[in-house]
Amino acid sequence: MQNEWLYIGLFIVIGVIVPIVPLIASHFLAPHKPNPIKQSTYECGIETVGESWVQFKSQYYIFALVFLVFDVETVFLFPWALAMGNLPLFAVIEGIIFILILLAGLTFTWRKGLLEWA
């Protein structure tokens, strides 16, 4: 294949179509007899109280923020790791200093108590 990304694009198209096929088959073969009780929200047989779209614990948000920092940083680390063979020792140590700064950030959040689930 000459163009790898064209192949990936075709793969995405087929990869989305394949899971849809059994759903279509199911649409034609399965019975459809909806009624209000069947369609009610399943919470172990008890009627739902209040809104289903509840507020979530703010701790999830903080973890997501910490994750974002590290996620962006790993994208920077990939080129560094890839070029490792051609880099001088000094550049490798520079990369290590970069990681140390990130770990300092993690220590800061840790000391601040943001990693606690309370």
Added chain:
Amino acid sequence: MTFWNDPINFIAGWLRSVFTDWGLTDGPANVITSLIGIVVMILFAMLIAIALVWVERKVVARFQDRLGPNRIGPFGIFQPFADIVKLIIKEDITPAGADKAVFNMAPVMSLASVILIWAIVPLASKIYGVDINVGVLYLVAVGSFGTLSVIMAGWASNNKYALIGAFRMVATMISYEIPMVVALLIPTIIAGTMSVKGITEAQSNLWFVVLSPLGLLLFMISAIAELGRSPFDLNEAESEIVAGFHIEYTGMKFGLFYAGELLHAFTFGGFMAVLFFGGYGGFFGLEKLSAFTWLSNPFIELVVFLVKALIGYWIIMWVKYSMPRIRIDHMLTFNWKFLTPLAFVLLMVTALFDKILAPTQFYVLGMFFSNISLAWIVIEILRRISKRERIEHERNAEPVIQVAHP
């Protein structure tokens, strides 16, 4: 080039010549040939998923001292086909309050995110979808589609349990993505390439598990967490939130989630083999001897890859059925206070030793012992901390009053 030493290119070349004989130009002929190849590849993946349903049910039965499916066909081997028929003809219930479009999109996306990984899985040296030069990064990128499908399913179900399950699952998946990416960086550093085929070929003489045993451990733990399997399966803790994000899904839509999970586990088993156990090759140079040249036959390599992937899958299953579930705060603490710092320290050690020792003959020994000593230091630190906490706990504990029995 014959069918036996290069099957994919042989068939592709034949198909291309057929299409050009029909009067197509090279471009469309190539695209149609690729399309056929992709469909075959995906159908192969789906066949594996169907077989895995049987493997999973049979193995879990053995773990729990049962027989498992044994009615349909020899050893119940046709059970998954009966399951599929049942799932297809089952009524598909959409809850009244659900966000229908998102609700229907989520299972498709969940399975598609796993199928997309199969574009780069190197099944053998000549049997693979495509060998992109950012393969490892593609694995991470496609994996995050799975995260998206989970939050879509949880949100659109209009169910508190589903939403809680989805939040937990997403918190797990994004947290453990960091040690996972670092674990992927280690083979990248050692092999000097991000293409999965390149990483496999770099291990033809020595598996990376020798150079980085801790890296394998990191990858395995974070892969299990990414899969949301036990001990990290509190997203579907059945005693509190019933089934988590897919509680409202019935029939084939549930089947897609299920097939996606099994195939994902198998794929991660395969990537464990590719990144640390030599993938389809890694015979320690044995295939270069004249008596063993048959080892580099694509069909032998395919079997070797599938066996290695199955062993990885089996280990993931083994962990699943022998470990109790852990609490969400413990899980996140384990990741952020232990796994992430360990991962980055390991990355620094690997980079430094790789740079300093690469030209010398102490490379393998140095890498291995740096990993082992790092593991020893970590265990020692943990031991000290737990000892201190235990003493603290004993000091604060209330004295036990003995009550004499009459």
